């Protein structure tokens with residue numbers, strides 16, 4: 475650690491708190507000089523990466539977090555995507571000294587911001603809050619809000635179908651086995667089971683089912699296995715929130731890759747702004763993934779019958795948003811906490827583990 479220049483160390487100590495899907499933290503930092511680094515983003519190439527979308531979104535989240543964190547050190551930031559292959563994206567980044575640069579006020583929220591998967595208050599967002607969130611995402615994306623009971627129910631049903639599908643295929647089973655931390659309420663490298671939004675009994679059932687695929691498959695086929703998780707993870711929280719939202723970019727001005735990267739940058743500004751307003755949120759990324767497979771009739775599972783389920787999700791996605799999945803590259807729900815912040819959350823790996831050597 476003593477080999478990391480002080481300025482980079484301060485920036486990275488903050489930026490490592492950026493969120494990533496399943497808390498994978500797929501980033502490694504290669505130090506190139508006093509104020510230069512290479513950011514390596516590992517590609518997962520799994521079902522949840524749907525044509526590289528998650529890798530791009532995560533890259534955007536980290537780039538934006540680095541930019542905000544650098545402002546605390548009176549540093550600007552310039553980045554370029556220097557290299558990509560099936561294993562990783564590599565960005566080269568400079569942090570030039572800009573003595574008169576003011577700290578971005580969002581920097582204060584980088585560590586505090588955390589996903590909240592519980593039900594929220596149903597109190598609507600104010601116009602001022604919606605405007606602040608719209609200006610946070612910038613002109614490339616228009617935020618669409620789904621606020622009435624009927625709208626929330628429609629998006630909740632869509633998300634519930636996606637959750638049902640992801641809980642019944644072997645391709646995501648292995649991912650869930652790997653990323654859930656059953657032993658810790660604060661998990662530095664996974665998602666704590668206690669932060670997933672399940673009550674203790676359903677959590678125990680899920681732990682048993684995740685023991686091996688034969689158990690999960692038996693539950694799914696004979697005992698409606700995903701029913702309770704879907705009710706607890708989608709239906710109740712989906713109705714108990716201020717709104718669902720989608721980032722939309724109806725006129726595709728640029729490539730799919732650029733849209734998801736920009737969506738990641740916008741996401742981090744949106745999420746930090748929400749935190750600064752006392753709001754919490756939860757993404758709904760799996761819905762996007764299955765809409766993508768359904769739109770393209772692309773196979774993603776060995777389990778029979780999954781292709782038609784993804785087609786149905788894609789059709790419903792189009793019905794609700796009036797757009798294809800890459801023109802609505804980020805979805806979630808937002809609101810105010812009912813009680814205190816959750817006592818269980820994902821934390822982060824130490825910076826020393828994130829240095830590329």
Ligand SMILES: Cc1cc2nc3c(=O)[nH]c(=O)nc-3n(C[C@H](O)[C@H](O)[C@H](O)COP(=O)(O)O)c2cc1C
Nearest residue numbers: 493494495496497531588589757758759760819820
């Ligand atoms: C691109 C992206 C997609 C995500 N998708 C989901 C999701 O579909 N459902 C969910 O509950 N959390 C989702 N998350 C939240 C992450 O699991 C969470 O941010 C991560 O575990 C770190 O935890 P923290 O936000 O509490 O720091 C997503 C986060 C990111 C950045």
